[in-house]
Amino acid sequence: MKRRLAVLLPFVFLATFAVRAMAQTPPAQTPPAAPRGNAQQTLPPPQETEVWEPVPPVVTPGASYGMPPSDAIVLFDGKNLDEWVTTSDKSPAKWTVHDGVVTVAKRTGNIETKRTFKNYQLHIEWQIPEAITGNDQARGNSGVFLASTGNGDAGYELQVLDSYNNKTYVNGQAASIYKQFIPLANAMRKPGEWQTYDVVWTAPTFNADGSLKTPAYVTAFHNGVLAQDHVQLKGETVFRGKPEYKAYDRAPIKLQDHGDPSPAISFRNIWVRELK
Numbered sequence: 001m002k003r004r005l006a007v008l009l010p011f012v013f014l015a016t017f018a019v020r021a022m023a024q025t026p027p028a029q030t031p032p033a034a035p036r037g038n039a040q041q042t043l044p045p046p047q048e049t050e051v052w053e054p055v056p057p058v059v060t061p062g063a064s065y066g067m068p069p070s071d072a073i074v075l076f077d078g079k080n081l082d083e084w085v086t087t088s089d090k091s092p093a094k095w096t097v098h099d100g101v102v103t104v105a106k107r108t109g110n111i112e113t114k115r116t117f118k119n120y121q122l123h124i125e126w127q128i129p130e131a132i133t134g135n136d137q138a139r140g141n142s143g144v145f146l147a148s149t150g151n152g153d154a155g156y157e158l159q160v161l162d163s164y165n166n167k168t169y170v171n172g173q174a175a176s177i178y179k180q181f182i183p184l185a186n187a188m189r190k191p192g193e194w195q196t197y198d199v200v201w202t203a204p205t206f207n208a209d210g211s212l213k214t215p216a217y218v219t220a221f222h223n224g225v226l227a228q229d230h231v232q233l234k235g236e237t238v239f240r241g242k243p244e245y246k247a248y249d250r251a252p253i254k255l256q257d258h259g260d261p262s263p264a265i266s267f268r269n270i271w272v273r274e275l276k
């Protein structure tokens with residue numbers, strides 16, 4: 001009997017070891033659940049939606065925010081008004097260049113670029129004098145005409161005004177599309193501080209008979225805050241009456257000498273990137 005036990009013991013030991021070892025063996029990897037139906041076969045290859053051309057042009061951004069990128073046309077860099085003329089007679093612009101900025105010379109008239117544009121991205125900075133006076137529309141009024149379609153205020157005006165604690169009709173405050181679109185926010189800095197506008201202008205297009213083909217659109221940021229979100233313009237901006245479109249092809253960008261009696265405002269760092 002003792003001897004039988006002695007013979008069986010190693011088997012009992014081995015059997016116990018084998019059971020333990022099996023218990024510790026991780027189960028074989030279960031294959032992933034088969035997709036229902038044949039969805040796996042119908043999934044398109046990811047390459048199908050990859051687009052490799054056209055490769056966007058390389059544009060070197062400005063050294064800091066607001067500085068012109070490498071493909072910008074600089075319209076005013078603080079030195080002179082060589083890119084600008086007086087709107088009314090196309091004579092040299094008479095506004096005052098000093099200290100790297102240009103200040104409206106009141107009653108010398110609107111000025112506009114010599115170059116003409118269709119679609120573009122524009123950057124422009126402007127400053128209401130710290131000692132501004134007046135109220136409502138007579139307080140630092142000027143304007144950026146995104147397309148100048150004639151003398152005076154003909155065109156499409158993005159309003160410039162002191163809207164820091166200055167009540168006026170809201171479709172005529174700073175960053176409005178004058179009398180067409182109220183800005184989405186009032187992002188005005190205090191008088192004396194510099195303001196920025198960054199604008200995307202999609203010019204209207206016209207049929208051969210002068211009728212409107214596609215309307216103008218404006219997206220505009222005021223001090224980096226979205227003020228106009230791809231608004232579809234109703235026509236040129238007008239002081240009185242209803243806006244209407246008038247056919248044109250290319251147009252200058254115009255700055256307004258408004259003529260209100262408040263101290264003159266200034267502009268600086270103006271550049272544009274033409275868009276297709």
Ligand code: MG
Nearest residue numbers: 141142143160
């Ligand atoms: Mg104005």
